[in-house]
Amino acid sequence: MIYNSLILSIVTFIYGLAGVIYLFAWIFRKEGAAKLATWVAVIALVGNTAGIVLRWIESYQLGSETGHAPFSNMYESLVFFAWTIAVLFLLVEKRYNNRTIGAMAAPLACLALAYASFSPDKSIQPLIPALKSNWLIAHVITCFLGYAAFAVAFAVSLLYLVKSKDEKSESNAKLHIPPLSILDELTHRLVMFGFLFLTAGIITGAVWAKQAWTRYWSWDPKETWSLITWFIYAAMLHLRMMRGWRGNRIAVLSIIGFLAVLFTYFGVNFWLSGLHSYGALSQ
């Protein structure tokens, strides 16, 4: 019996629940509910972790040939994506002692898992030759750490826009959101973190491609889109630093950057074809 996907579908709902409680606590300013939301999110994270570990174990139970670290296809990478989003936003929450980010970030984790559950093939498959590489594992982990940081930065940027709009409006609702300067700083830190890991992800991907397909770079759509994303965030870092861009404009750029991330991950698979549509890797 395979339990990991069952656990993971339950976890999807727990993340959703956490998101709803966060939102409730935020709108009605209930400190107790916010604490509850954190605990629910922690439970979801524990479940998510258990799902990943179980999938790992169960892949070996299916036979030593089938066993592999669960970072090798769309489904598994999305599960890991949700996990990293949860870890990052809980860390940010603790560090900045503010429980509003979860209202934006927990739904993202829920969406990632929900989307994962639509994957046509959730079963554990043995690895085809091209995927048997430690560089692949490094590639998936670094990419998704980067993507998750960008996702949380996206959530923070949304908060920023909400707050800055609210401060300008007449009916200043004094939403319980951290000060704009902190949100801005937080976006910047998250983007730096994401940029580092996206860079590492592109590099590990290149090294893997070199070994499996002889070329470190072949301009296939997925590679190109990750480079486009990288250019966007590089431009953002420079704008912020030299032109002193802050606030709204940086928040908008961070949202555009995350859209590019989404396209790199989902759009390319749907609309463009290339080496990376995992299924096609079998050569």
Place this chain on the structure above:
Amino acid sequence: MEKTTKITPGYAQSLWRFLSSLKLTVVLLFCLAGLSVIGTLIPQNISPQDYVRLYGLSGYRLLLLLDIVDMYRSWWFVGLLLLLVVNIIICSIDRLRVGWQVIFVRDPKFDLEQYRRRKNAISLESGTPADHLRDVFMRIVTRGYGFKRLIPIKGGFAITAERGRWTRLGVYFVHLSIVVLIIGGYIGSKFGFEGFMALPEGEQSATIELNRTHQTYTLPFEIRCDDFKVTFYEGGQRPKEFRSNLAIIEGGQEVLRQQIVVNAPLYYKGIGIYQSSYGRLDNETPSFGWGQQAPQEIKLSIQSVASGIIYDRTIKPGEPLQLPEGLGQLVIERYEAAATFQNMALGPALIATLTRPAEAAQTITLPLKFPKFDAMRRGAVIISVVPPKAAPAEERFYTGLQVVYDPGVWVVYTGFILMLVGCIVVFFMSHQQVVIEAVNRGNGCHVLVSGKANKNQMGFQMKLQRMAERLMAAMESNETEGAGK
């Protein structure tokens, strides 16, 4: 340099300023991002027929004109990359000219007054005079700081310390790495090659077909495939492993034997040999037929049209055979490995002469692959060759090898390392300077903790705070010690 700036001070200077500006950087980055999208929407390097099918003839002409069929190598895309390189180099020169003195200074200056006035400075009061605190403070403050100095001042002392001055170089590493990467890519495309070889088991070859130009290229050595195996996972079509046993032959000598699988290539003299695909050798030599020579005995099947009975007979080439039911006499004249009939390729066939009673002899063709062929003659007898029982054909494979030489790859990898190290330094390290000042005031002294960092102000402020707490603790223990005496 001096002269040119004198002749055209305006132009040279504004060109320099343009090329070093960050505005240009941002514009270039957005242009590169935007233009790269094109190549993901319009397929690259496919055949002209496919382009015409997709975009029509005039569309294809336009794509050709704008170099979009191979856009990542087009003059305008490469031009943008070069502009980025120039931008990086000039900008770095510009900033290093100023930054050099800051980074490579032997004796960093500390303007005490400036630190006293900093908003983030923390004030502490102590019950002990400054002198008693000096050693203890020195020990605490300088932990982890590379540079430290004690400055005696009126009525007390000041300690200055700093670390991470070199981290200001991190950003130059990041930018240098981009130049290195582009150079590495250029070396690879200029001096490298990349081609494919389909090598049947047991054979050797030194010829590859280049991937981009489809020309053949001869390697400085031969590759022999001793064995190829593909294994599948149980009960499925999922391949598990492709494995080739290769040998490198140079000047007639076998110099290396190695097994390769996907993800584990073989390198010889810098040339990489990668397991990329495989295929089954089929019907390369006819599985019907006997190769170049017919055997001494040939089995025929002879059908009488009148009775419908099929007779099996054995015939020897050149020796006449009497057909049953008085249908005549057959002589095998010769065997052709690649026979034709009215310009139609039939593959291997026997050419025979059929002589019927009271009829002129006629030449008939008996192709091995087409047993019904003789029926088209509409004679009284239909003769076909019983195909030789295909010896349980041993499955033969060819291994598909990508053979790649890329002298730039180590340059590129160096760029990767530079970039990662640079990013870590830029994002997570900073140049920090702290100043602690203790001045006697009354019975005790006044302590000021101040400092600055070039990045991550929030994090640094927390650090200062922690340092102030540690100093406080030291002062308190000092006081109790003093009281105990």
